[in-house]
Each structure stands twice: as C-alpha cells, then as structure tokens.
Amino acid sequence: MRFRCHRGILSGLILFLILAVSYNTPYAQDTQAKYQRKSISYVDAVLKLGGAQLNADQDAFLLNAINNEMSMSRFDYNPLPDAILADFKQQILARGVTDLDALAQMMNEVLAPEIMRFVDLEKEMRAQNLVSEVERNSFIVKKAKESGITAEDLKAIMNSAYIYMPVLSEAKKYESASANTVNYDLKGGILWFSIKTDTIGSSVQLLAKKDAAGSGFAKLSATNIRYAGKSLSGEEYAFYTAAEALAKNLKVATQEIQEFRLTNPITNTGAGWVEFGMGKKEGLGVDDKYIVAEFIEKPDGSMLQKKLGMVRISRVADNRDKPANSRARVLIGGRYERGQLALEHPRLPIDLSFRLVYLPFTVKNATYESNGQTLNWFDDDIKTNFYGGQLWFNYNLARSTNISQFYFALFGEAGYGQLKGWKMYGEDVPGGLNWGVGGGLVKKFYANRFHLGLEALGEYTAYSFSGSGMDNGTSHDYSWSIDNFIMVFNANMEIALSYDLNLGVGAGYRLAGETKSWTYKSDGAEQDVSNWDLPKAQFGGLGFQVYLTWSLPSLSYDPLKMARGAMGN
Amino acid sequence: MRSVLKYVLVVLIAASFLTPNAMAQGNLPQSRQASFVESYSPTEWMIQAAGIGTGSKKEQEVNAINDAKKSALYFCLYMGTDPILTAPEEKSRFALQEQNFFDLNNVNKYIAWEAQDFTLRAKMADGKSLKIEKVFRVNVGLLKEDLVTLGVIVAGTDLAAELGLPQILVLPEVPKGGNPLEALDNQSELKQAARSIESYLTARRYEVIVPEQQDFLNNYGSTMKLIKGAGDDVSLQVAQSIGSDVYVTYTVSIATGMQGSTETRKASVTVRAFETTTGRLLGTETGYSYDRPAPPEVVTEEAIKDAIDKVLSRVMAYWKDDLQKGIQYKVIFNITGTFDQDQLEDLQFAVADAVKSCSNRSKENVATDQTLDYLLWAKADKYQQARDLYRDIKTAFSGKYANAKIKQQQLNRKLIMLEITN
Numbered sequence: 001m002r003f004r005c006h007r008g009i010l011s012g013l014i015l016f017l018i019l020a021v022s023y024n025t026p027y028a029q030d031t032q033a034k035y036q037r038k039s040i041s042y043v044d045a046v047l048k049l050g051g052a053q054l055n056a057d058q059d060a061f062l063l064n065a066i067n068n069e070m071s072m073s074r075f076d077y078n079p080l081p082d083a084i085l086a087d088f089k090q091q092i093l094a095r096g097v098t099d100l101d102a103l104a105q106m107m108n109e110v111l112a113p114e115i116m117r118f119v120d121l122e123k124e125m126r127a128q129n130l131v132s133e134v135e136r137n138s139f140i141v142k143k144a145k146e147s148g149i150t151a152e153d154l155k156a157i158m159n160s161a162y163i164y165m166p167v168l169s170e171a172k173k174y175e176s177a178s179a180n181t182v183n184y185d186l187k188g189g190i191l192w193f194s195i196k197t198d199t200i201g202s203s204v205q206l207l208a209k210k211d212a213a214g215s216g217f218a219k220l221s222a223t224n225i226r227y228a229g230k231s232l233s234g235e236e237y238a239f240y241t242a243a244e245a246l247a248k249n250l251k252v253a254t255q256e257i258q259e260f261r262l263t264n265p266i267t268n269t270g271a272g273w274v275e276f277g278m279g280k281k282e283g284l285g286v287d288d289k290y291i292v293a294e295f296i297e298k299p300d301g302s303m304l305q306k307k308l309g310m311v312r313i314s315r316v317a318d319n320r321d322k323p324a325n326s327r328a329r330v331l332i333g334g335r336y337e338r339g340q341l342a343l344e345h346p347r348l349p350i351d352l353s354f355r356l357v358y359l360p361f362t363v364k365n366a367t368y369e370s371n372g373q374t375l376n377w378f379d380d381d382i383k384t385n386f387y388g389g390q391l392w393f394n395y396n397l398a399r400s401t402n403i404s405q406f407y408f409a410l411f412g413e414a415g416y417g418q419l420k421g422w423k424m425y426g427e428d429v430p431g432g433l434n435w436g437v438g439g440g441l442v443k444k445f446y447a448n449r450f451h452l453g454l455e456a457l458g459e460y461t462a463y464s465f466s467g468s469g470m471d472n473g474t475s476h477d478y479s480w481s482i483d484n485f486i487m488v489f490n491a492n493m494e495i496a497l498s499y500d501l502n503l504g505v506g507a508g509y510r511l512a513g514e515t516k517s518w519t520y521k522s523d524g525a526e527q528d529v530s531n532w533d534l535p536k537a538q539f540g541g542l543g544f545q546v547y548l549t550w551s552l553p554s555l556s557y558d559p560l561k562m563a564r565g566a567m568g569n
Numbered sequence: 570m571r572s573v574l575k576y577v578l579v580v581l582i583a584a585s586f587l588t589p590n591a592m593a594q595g596n597l598p599q600s601r602q603a604s605f606v607e608s609y610s611p612t613e614w615m616i617q618a619a620g621i622g623t624g625s626k627k628e629q630e631v632n633a634i635n636d637a638k639k640s641a642l643y644f645c646l647y648m649g650t651d652p653i654l655t656a657p658e659e660k661s662r663f664a665l666q667e668q669n670f671f672d673l674n675n676v677n678k679y680i681a682w683e684a685q686d687f688t689l690r691a692k693m694a695d696g697k698s699l700k701i702e703k704v705f706r707v708n709v710g711l712l713k714e715d716l717v718t719l720g721v722i723v724a725g726t727d728l729a730a731e732l733g734l735p736q737i738l739v740l741p742e743v744p745k746g747g748n749p750l751e752a753l754d755n756q757s758e759l760k761q762a763a764r765s766i767e768s769y770l771t772a773r774r775y776e777v778i779v780p781e782q783q784d785f786l787n788n789y790g791s792t793m794k795l796i797k798g799a800g801d802d803v804s805l806q807v808a809q810s811i812g813s814d815v816y817v818t819y820t821v822s823i824a825t826g827m828q829g830s831t832e833t834r835k836a837s838v839t840v841r842a843f844e845t846t847t848g849r850l851l852g853t854e855t856g857y858s859y860d861r862p863a864p865p866e867v868v869t870e871e872a873i874k875d876a877i878d879k880v881l882s883r884v885m886a887y888w889k890d891d892l893q894k895g896i897q898y899k900v901i902f903n904i905t906g907t908f909d910q911d912q913l914e915d916l917q918f919a920v921a922d923a924v925k926s927c928s929n930r931s932k933e934n935v936a937t938d939q940t941l942d943y944l945l946w947a948k949a950d951k952y953q954q955a956r957d958l959y960r961d962i963k964t965a966f967s968g969k970y971a972n973a974k975i976k977q978q979q980l981n982r983k984l985i986m987l988e989i990t991n
Contacts, residue, residue: 134606
C-alpha cells in the first residue's frame with residue numbers, strides 16, 4: 001500500500017479534527033442533567049433473524065456473553081421468573097415472531113406485567129436517588145421527616161424500566177483445511193424496549209436497535225485451547241471469541257444510547273482536573289472518557305449545547321453508600337467550570353495505532369576463508385535503516401490495575417531496507433523485508449493534550465532479502481534471512497487531535513544482541529551455513545516513529561485472542 | 570485656560586449621561602429573576618433565583634452567585650404576589666438606602682442556606698457572562714427586623730404595642746348552613762390544617778383562637794341569639810361572637826392517585842382571611858402540596874404552608890392600614906323600649922351623636938326601628954378595652970337623650986351589643 005502524504009491535506013485534516021472537538025449542537029434539555037438510574041430486564045433468548053442458526057452451546061454462550069456485558073452498574077435489575085420467560089419464549093416460537101412491533105406487543109402482554117410488579121415493589125427505594133438537594137432541604141423533609149419523594153419521582157421510576165433482547169442476523173463459519181484455519185463471523189445486535197406506564201396500563205415500545213459484529217479465528221486442528229474454563233476445539237474457540245467481540249461492541253453501543261449515557265454536572269475544578277458526582281455506583285472506571293459541554297443561552301432564550309473538550313477519569317469514588325465525587329484529568333481543553341456537564345464518551349478499552357517507523361539495522365563486517373585467502377564480506381560495516389509500518393493494539397489495563405493509561409501492547413510490523421555494500425554475484429543485493437511481532441507494557445503520562453508515553457517491549461524481528469545473479473552464465477536465485485529477539489524501549493510524545501485521535505512521535509532504543517543466525521537459500525534449497533564465518537547482524541540502535549492512535553468505538557475481533565487462536569493453544 | 574475649561578465641561582457632560590445608569594444599577598442585582606419555592610418556616614423563604622456574572626472566567630461564577638443572592642433578596646422585597654415592601658412610602662424610604670442594603674456583605678446576612686447545585690447554568694453574550702440559577706433560603710424575619718430598624722417599614726411589634734397584633738380565629742369553611750365546629754371534629758385533615766395555621770400564626774406571635782374551648786362554645790350560643798344580619802355565615806357569627814379581629818377560613822381538598830400500587834396524595838387548600846366586623850375579604854390564596862406518597866396530614870400541612878404566608882402578609886397590610894383609623898368595633902343597638910316615632914328619631918340622633926363623639930370615624934350599617942348597627946374606629950390610646958368605649962357611649966348617650974337607658978347585652982373585643990330601653 002502506498003501512502004501519499006500531502007502537507008496541505010494533512011494540515012487540513014488536523015485542523016478539521018481540532019475544530020471537530022468543539023462543535024455546537026442545538027439542545028433543548030436540562031443544563032444540569034444528571035443520569036437517572038434505569039432498571040432493566042432481559043429475555044434469555046437470542047432472536048434469530050434471517051436464518052441464522054446456532055447450536056445450543058453456542059446459543060447459551062452468546063447469550064451469556066451479552067448478558068455479562070450488559071450487567072452494567074448503571075442499571076438496576078428487574079428479574080423475570082423462569083416460568084414467565086419460558087412462556088414468552090414458547091410464544092415466540094409458537095407465533096414465529098420476527099417483526100419488532102409484534103415482539104413489543106408480546107413483551108407487553110407477557111413480560112411487562114411481571115416487570116412492573118417488581119418495579120412497583122422497588123420504586124420507593126429507587127426513587128430516593130431522585131430526591132434533589134433542594135427537596136432534601138425542604139420543609140416537608142425537615143419537619144415532617146418525609147422522604148421527599150414525590151409522585152413525579154415514582155412515575156419516573158415506573159417509566160425507567162427497559163427490556164433488551166439480543167438478535168443474531170448472521171452466523172457464518174469459514175473453514176480452510178488447507179490453511180488449517182477456522183473463523184466465525186457473527187452479525188447481530190440488541191433490541192432495547194422501554195416500558196411506559198400510565199393510568200391505563202403499560203406499553204412496550206422499541207427504544208433502539210443497535211447493530212454490531214464479531215469475528216473469531218483459530219487453528220482448525222486445535223483441540224485443546226483452554227478458554228473460559230473449558231477445553232475448546234479451534235471451531236469452538238473461534239465462535240466464543242467472536243461472540244465476546246460482538247458482546248463488547250454491543251456494550252459500547254448501549255452506552256451510547258441517550259437514555260443510558262452517564263451524565264453529571266461538574267462539581268469541583270482544579271488545575272488540570274475536574275470532579276463530578278458519580279463513581280462505583282454507576283460503574284465508572286479509570287480512563288473512562290467524558291466530554292465536557294456547557295449550554296449557551298441565545299438571545300431568544302433557546303439553549304445550545306457546546307462541547308468544550310474532554311476529561312479522563314483518574315480516580316473513581318466509592319459513592320455506593322454516600323455521595324462522593326470522582327476525579328478526572330483534563331485531556332482536551334481546560335479551565336473548566338463548575339456546572340458544566342460531563343457526558344460519557346464510551347469506547348472500547350483498545351486503542352488502535354498505526355506507526356511509520358524508521359528502524360536501525362547493522363551488519364558487521366567479517367572475514368571468511370576462501371581458497372586459502374582471508375576475504376572481507378564487505379568493504380565496511382553496513383549500517384542501514386528499515387522504513388516500515390507498525391500496527392498496534394493497546395489494551396488498556398486501567399480497569400483491572402487501577403493505574404491510569406497503563407496498557408498491554410501487541411503489535412506487528414513490516415518494513416523495507418536495503419543492505420548497501422552487500423554484493424552477491426557481483427551485484428548489490430536488493431532491498432528486503434523486515435517484519436516482526438511484539439508486545440509489552442506501555443505507560444502514558446499526560447498533561448492536557450500532551451502525553452509522554454514510555455514503552456517496554458519484547459519483539460521477535462526478522463529481516464530477509466532475496467535476489468538472483470549470474471554466475472558463469474547461469475542464473476542463481478538466493479535468499480538470506482536472519483531473526484532475533486530484542487527488547488525495545490520507546491519514549492513518545494503524543495498530542496490529542498480529537499476525542500478519539502492522537503498524533504505521536506517518538507524515539508526508541510532497540511536493545512539487541514549480535515546474531516549470526518543467518519539462513520541462506522540458494523536456488524530454493526537451504527544451505528548449511530553452520531560452518532560459515534558469517535557477518536554479525538544487529539537489530540539494535542536508535543529508532544524513530546510517528547503515529548496516529550484511535551480510540552475505538554467497536555472492533556469486530558480481538559487481536560490478542562486471534563493471535564492465540566492462530567497458535568492453537 | 571479655555572481649553573482646560575472645555576475639557577472639564579466635556580467630562581461633566583459625559584458624566585451626566587453616564588452617572589445615572591451607573592448609579593441606577595450599582596449594588597442592585599443584574600438579573601432580578603426569581604420565584605418563590607416555599608415558605609420553609611415563619612421566618613424563612615425558599616427562593617429560586619437567577620444571577621448573571623461578568624468578568625474573567627474565574628470571576629463569572631462568583632459574581633453570578635452573588636447576583637443570584639441579590640435577586641433572591643430583591644424578590645422578597647419587591648416581587649411576587651406579596652412582597653415585603655408594599656406601600657409606596659415604604660418603597661420610597663427604602664430607595665434611599667437601597668444601594669447600601671444590596672451591598673454583598675449585607676445581602677449575605679439574610680442568606681440562611683444555599684443549594685450547592687445549580688438548577689440552571691448557561692453562558693450568555695458569547696461567553697462574556699454566565700447565568701446561573703440556584704435555590705436560597707432567605708431569612709425574611711431578620712430582613713423585616715432590619716427594615717424596621719432602618720425605618721423603612723413599621724414593625725409588627727410596634728403595631729402590637731399600639732394596637733396589638735390582630736387576634737385571628739381559624740375555622741374551616743363549610744357549606745351554607747354547615748357547622749364548622751362539627752366539621753373540625755369530623756375531618757382529620759381539617760383539624761390538621763387548623764393546627765398548621767395555628768402553628769404558623771403562633772410562631773409569628775399572633776393571638777390565635779382555638780374554637781374548641783367550652784367557654785367559647787357557651788358564649789357562642791348566647792351571642793348568636795342576639796346577632797342579626799350575619800345571615801348563614803356561621804364563621805362570621807362565630808368570629809363576631811368571640812371578638813376576633815380577623816378570621817381565617819380554609820378548605821382542604823385531597824386528590825388521590827396511584828403510582829403502581831402506591832397511593833399518592835396531593836392537597837390543595839384555599840385560605841381566606843376576613844375582617845370580623847364586616848366580613849370583608851382581606852385576602853385569599855390557594856396552596857398546593859406536591860403529589861406525594863404521604864399521609865393526608867403531611868400534604869395538608871405542605872399545602873397550608875404554601876398559602877398561609879401570602880394571606881398573612883395581606884392581613885398585615887390591612888392591619889397596618891386600619892391602624893391609621895383606630896381600633897375597629899362593631900356596635901349594635903337593640904331598641905327594646907317603647908318609643909313613638911318622634912322619640913325614636915331623637916333616640917337615633919342621640920345614638921349617632923354619641924357614637925360620633927367617641928370615635929375617630931364611624932359608619933352606620935343598619936338603622937331600623939329596632940336596630941342600629943354601627944362600625945366605628947376608636948382611638949387606640951384612649952380605649953384600651955371595649956368596656957371603656959361602652960362607658961363613654963353610655964355617658965354620651967345619656968347626656969343627649971334622657972328618656973332612655975343603655976344596657977350592655979354582650980361585650981367582647983370587637984363587638985359591643987347594647988340594649989336601649991325606657
């Protein structure tokens with residue numbers, strides 16, 4: 001693939017991205033909106049559309065994966081008795097429901113009464129969360145020792161019940177005996193229904209339909225991949241990981257639904273940080289991103305929402321028993337003020353990064369004996385560089401380690417370089433391919449838009465070149481290749497161009513031992529070079545990189561799990 | 570020299586244009602947007618007020634909150650249905666001290682509590698100013714005391730010294746012909762409403778009459794036999810029999826609803842205040858509670874709180890006004906003696922002269938061969954009690970008409986019922 005980088009286009013793109021950070025949205029909502037907890041129920045069945053078929057085990061795993069991802073702390077749960085669910089599933093099968101209106105109608109008939117019965121029992125307790133500060137300080141609460149709950153609060157709770165149902169529209173398996181691979185592509189989504197109640201009764205309405213995809217990959221012949229507490233075949237592993245990828249994408253898609261999006265006004269601000277009144281109760285996690293917005297009152301009295309920038313959670317407060325503020329560091333923008341709104345910006349905990357790299361490679365001169373003569377391989381040491389690209393997947397470990405901006409990185413690289421000075425059959429050897437895969441730990445330190453990223457990585461890297469030459473009128477093909485395990489220590493500077501895109505530059509030292517593990521092939525046949533006095537090669541030295549990193553809203557596969565599937569164990 | 574004078578002239582002219590605007594605003598709030606939330610206690614009001622802040626980004630919020638505090642105070646003084654400053658002379662007296670009064674240090678004295686959260690926050694004028702809205706609890710009791718000290722308003726305690734705070738009778742409003750006392754006994758929410766009103770009034774040091782005492786009931790029965798012309802208004806009759814200055818009637822209506830399986834209640838009450846002597850309506854207000862899953866007593870009290878404070882401020886406005894005329898009495902002469910037409914006319918003239926001589930002002934309501942009904946305003950310093958007035962009327966009458974005698978039939982704070990016999 002060729003990249004043509006035009007300065008004008010690039011600067012225009014950057015300008016657009018920066019401007020995109022602070023765009024205005026017309027809004028007609030509460031300027032101090034706070035997330036109000038919703039209660040959810042689910043149907044433990046996957047609705048198959050378009051002929052998608054799964055076996056019982058797959059069906060159960062997919063359902064479990066989706067339910068796990070939907071078990072978000074921001075929700076209260078309204079359990080449905082097994083008998084009611086069984087009845088509902090039976091009716092789906094009996095009626096063959098495939099259109100959404102009919103499904104909503106069935107939910108209203110079978111599920112809604114049971115859900116509303118449970119919500120009714122819980123409503124006073126849940127409504128406590130809706131009592132405002134002013135209401136808590138009202139006469140009726142202070143004097144009459146009342147809870148401060150109003151009928152409006154109860155009504156809000158009664159109308160905050162939702163049901164979701166997973167949908168599968170496509171499940172395709174691809175097997176290749178020759179390549180010994182199997183992969184699963186799943187396409188599906190989630191249907192969210194809201195239950196509205198009034199004096200007449202309840203009605204179930206479709207709230208949102210979110211689509212997502214998931215893919216999994218494994219070695220077809222694999223028989224014992226330990227995963228999810230089981231020993232899986234390659235096919236099973238491919239399906240399981242596809243189901244999990246689909247479920248993770250559905251989680252982000254659900255978080256993006258307006259009704260479920262965490263929102264709260266900023267309560268405190270300081271140098272480079274803000275605080276707002278959410279925490280473990282809502283399921284906040286370190287490194288979660290929040291857009292900061294405020295409202296502009298126009299001369300006609302209408303309100304316009306303006307997005308100002310972004311913050312990232314650095315400390316999650318435990319607000320389960322009493323109110324507490326979580327802290328977020330400013331990522332984009334600054335000088336935020338109390339009362340501005342923090343709006344959730346849900347993203348997968350995986351960043352995708354593409355890097356252009358400039359890597360060192362040295363081949364040291366050596367001598368060899370030929371016909372009793374000691375000859376030099378080259379005139380001098382060959383110092384060259386590889387020009388390549390790297391694809392990185394950074395898994396954010398912040399939620400599990402509580403360390404902000406701490407990643408496990410997985411990357412692969414491919415590049416090009418020529419060993420100028422190495423001659424075969426009297427000709428300069430052509431340029432060759434450098435490739436590698438690696439992984440390691442990354443920690444980023446940031447000050448506003450700027451990040452300092454430190455990376456400690458291990459990498460398996462290789463270089464090979466091949467060519468042909470004429471010897472005594474006969475053409476010969478040849479190839480040389482060499483590989484090594486190396487350590488890489490990078491230091492990068494990044495700037496956040498937008499909410500989801502960072503631009504970075506960096507330098508790294510590649511710590512590598514010298515190696516002579518060359519493989520030489522002549523006319524397709526590997527030659528034994530163990531007795532050869534080969535030149536030493538070294539992948540070490542100073543390298544440089546420039547890159548873009550995206551925070552992903554969805555990714556249809558998990559690279560780490562795919563890599564494991566490819567290994568087959 | 571001429572150029573210097575020119576310069577001074579230009580500055581003075583410019584200043585003459587600029588100064589009024591600058592002075593007009595001064596310490597006064599910029600926003601002046603506020604609304605009444607609830608009467609938290611007899612001395613504290615919850616006010617939701619908006620404030621506009623300008624200046625640097627850091628200063629905007631502080632300035633906006635300060636402006637909102639001023640707006641809350643401004644609302645209590647000038648705005649709403651029942652502001653503290655009602656009379657034009659009060660406003661003009663306050664205008665002289667307005668700038669000092671709205672100094673932030675002074676304003677803060679009256680803010681008893683403020684919410685941490687904003688109810689609204691928006692930037693205005695391209696971000697050059699910030700508008701916020703939040704809820705404050707304003708200590709109107711202290712505010713009124715300070716206004717009295719400053720001589721802006723007349724103190725309730727001064728009134729009490731001169732005239733006494735009005736004695737107020739609280740009764741439920743009943744349908745025509747109904748008995749409020751029976752209604753009080755039979756309906757718990759009416760009793761609760763009466764308690765709430767009484768609690769509110771006694772907290773403000775009003776003299777409140779509880780129409781449950783036995784002596785009152787005895788008195789009521791005997792008085793009613795004598796009073797004519799009160800029609801079917803039992804509350805008025807009760808008030809007159811007991812001699813309250815003002816009587817307050819109320820109705821309570823509780824609407825119930827269901828949220829799921831929970832019954833919710835919303836109370837609406839109407840509170841009306843009347844002048845006892847005439848039955849004139851002084852003020853009426855409807856109060857509402859929130860719709861709550863709460864007992865009827867709780868929502869009733871909440872609704873009463875919503876209404877009573879406004880009615881009371883109108884009663885006080887009336888009371889202040891009436892103070893200028895004197896103490897009001899209803900005097901009824903029942904002519905039971907036998908008089909011919911000429912004697913009757915002379916007798917009526919003598920009564921009119923006697924009433925006139927003992928009052929600042931009087932009004933003849935009814936004049937028949939059997940009854941003379943007067944409303945009179947007597948000097949507060951001269952007549953400490955009704956008996957003193959009765960004595961003077963009797964003396965004045967006997968000096969003007971020798972062929973008849975006046976006897977006391979019934980005497981209370983507001984009602985003097987006399988019999989004229991041969």
